[in-house]
Amino acid sequence: MGTTERKQREFEQRERLFLEKAEALIRAEGLMNLQMTRLAESCDYATGTLYQHFSSKEDLLVALAGASSECHVGMFQRIQAWQASPRDRMFAVAVCDADYTLKNPVHTKLVQYVFTQAVWENASEQRRKAALSQCDPIGEVVSTIVRDAIDRGELPATGQREMELALGPWCLCEGMHSLIRTQGLLESCGIEKPQQLLFRQVHIYLNGMDWQPLMDLNDNKAIDRLVERIRAEVIES
Amino acid sequence: MGTTERKQREFEQRERLFLEKAEALIRAEGLMNLQMTRLAESCDYATGTLYQHFSSKEDLLVALAGASSECHVGMFQRIQAWQASPRDRMFAVAVCDADYTLKNPVHTKLVQYVFTQAVWENASEQRRKAALSQCDPIGEVVSTIVRDAIDRGELPATGQREMELALGPWCLCEGMHSLIRTQGLLESCGIEKPQQLLFRQVHIYLNGMDWQPLMDLNDNKAIDRLVERIRAEVIES
DNA sequence: TCACTTTTTGAATCAGATTCATAATACGCG
DNA sequence: CGCGTATTATGAATCTGATTCAAAAAGTGA
Numbered sequence: 001m002g003t004t005e006r007k008q009r010e011f012e013q014r015e016r017l018f019l020e021k022a023e024a025l026i027r028a029e030g031l032m033n034l035q036m037t038r039l040a041e042s043c044d045y046a047t048g049t050l051y052q053h054f055s056s057k058e059d060l061l062v063a064l065a066g067a068s069s070e071c072h073v074g075m076f077q078r079i080q081a082w083q084a085s086p087r088d089r090m091f092a093v094a095v096c097d098a099d100y101t102l103k104n105p106v107h108t109k110l111v112q113y114v115f116t117q118a119v120w121e122n123a124s125e126q127r128r129k130a131a132l133s134q135c136d137p138i139g140e141v142v143s144t145i146v147r148d149a150i151d152r153g154e155l156p157a158t159g160q161r162e163m164e165l166a167l168g169p170w171c172l173c174e175g176m177h178s179l180i181r182t183q184g185l186l187e188s189c190g191i192e193k194p195q196q197l198l199f200r201q202v203h204i205y206l207n208g209m210d211w212q213p214l215m216d217l218n219d220n221k222a223i224d225r226l227v228e229r230i231r232a233e234v235i236e237s
Numbered sequence: 238m239g240t241t242e243r244k245q246r247e248f249e250q251r252e253r254l255f256l257e258k259a260e261a262l263i264r265a266e267g268l269m270n271l272q273m274t275r276l277a278e279s280c281d282y283a284t285g286t287l288y289q290h291f292s293s294k295e296d297l298l299v300a301l302a303g304a305s306s307e308c309h310v311g312m313f314q315r316i317q318a319w320q321a322s323p324r325d326r327m328f329a330v331a332v333c334d335a336d337y338t339l340k341n342p343v344h345t346k347l348v349q350y351v352f353t354q355a356v357w358e359n360a361s362e363q364r365r366k367a368a369l370s371q372c373d374p375i376g377e378v379v380s381t382i383v384r385d386a387i388d389r390g391e392l393p394a395t396g397q398r399e400m401e402l403a404l405g406p407w408c409l410c411e412g413m414h415s416l417i418r419t420q421g422l423l424e425s426c427g428i429e430k431p432q433q434l435l436f437r438q439v440h441i442y443l444n445g446m447d448w449q450p451l452m453d454l455n456d457n458k459a460i461d462r463l464v465e466r467i468r469a470e471v472i473e474s
Numbered sequence: 475t476c477a478c479t480t481t482t483t484g485a486a487t488c489a490g491a492t493t494c495a496t497a498a499t500a501c502g503c504g
Numbered sequence: 505c506g507c508g509t510a511t512t513a514t515g516a517a518t519c520t521g522a523t524t525c526a527a528a529a530a531g532t533g534a
Binding site: 031032109112113115116117118120121122128129132133136139158161163164167168170171172173174175176178179181182183184185188189190191194197198201203204205206207208209217218 | 268269346349350352353354355357358359365366369370373376395398400401404405407408409410411412413415416418419420421422425426427428431434435438440441442443444445446454455
């Protein structure tokens, strides 16, 4: 029946409106100042209508985090198309991720907050699944890189799955971002330029995996050059 | 004047009471169900009294996170006393951290929540500084290990500071824990036994740093044995 | 047009953090 | 002691903001 489909479409469109407006409000007034009533009002709907879409505020935030990962995902997919060795592409994942984090502080902060057990648990099962599956393409990209490397004989096949092999750099990125976000922590440890350190760490790790061609860690410029190249060829293209 | 000191002591004792009771309440009813009024009541004090200690609920949580890191810190200090090579001791840091995380889910969840920008920003400056400095001893332990390794010629001196060199394993641990906490994430990536993977990753990283003696990554049993040894000699001693 | 279903509405409810006027207590002094 | 002053504790009242739900509106089909 056509009517039902139209309704469905309108419902989805309204949901998108809510999410867009929510992001705008967060951007303008901060994550903690988002109010359900005000969000509904500023979309010219009643509070109750908002609750027909999202079972709770947490549910809305999870949906928002999922939706705004889309551009994040897009960046990873550009790595797939990039003409470079698997090792360089794997490194590019870290560079893109760091770049994205730097350029999208609002999204980053939101994701951190949403993945807090406290928030995560208060969202609907459905919403959580959706948010996770929105990240699947990233896993795809990474798995492909690892497979390529093994196929070319540049990475020893240890019998582990692709994602297991890619997990190390992922943990490094995630861990570093998590430390960076903790205001005052790295400063109090006397650590500057954490991002540069992260890039170095990824190379240390890839070397440790014996992922060819190895990077000469004494040649600091080499890493910088590679980062620049990735910025030029993948990020700003 | 003696009176002032006694008052001071009593004040501190009451603060400890609040924190202990808060932890008990969280343990019993969950982090999100902690209520300031109920906490005050269950300590036989008025709500206002509680607010003489903590400027906000967030402030209380940060204080709690800081206080409960004490046993965490204790574990690290036992590593310092452990008779083993710097490399093994560095690895022990990861093992102890993972073990602690596993055994203290309440504390782990609390720390994650507290370090959320949203919470962190709402605590008083003072409280945040205190919480950070309660972790300083951990940095001390780790720095010492790195220094020992360099002094013995087992780790190439690259001119970086100790903490910068130790940051990699730290990021790995932090990142992995953060991924583990995200319910359903690793499952949806088909990753099992993340802890075992983490230990492997730390060795990969230390090998990548060229930290002697290198670990043979094909010998899976070797890592397991070392983990067992650390559990026996450091954790359960 | 009417009876019935679905959706929207937003004021009312509810939860819980925070405040603050008042009461209680402690302190210093004659 | 007793009294005036200063400090601290109290908890009911306030305030913020999420969530609900009875009533109104809109949609649907005959």
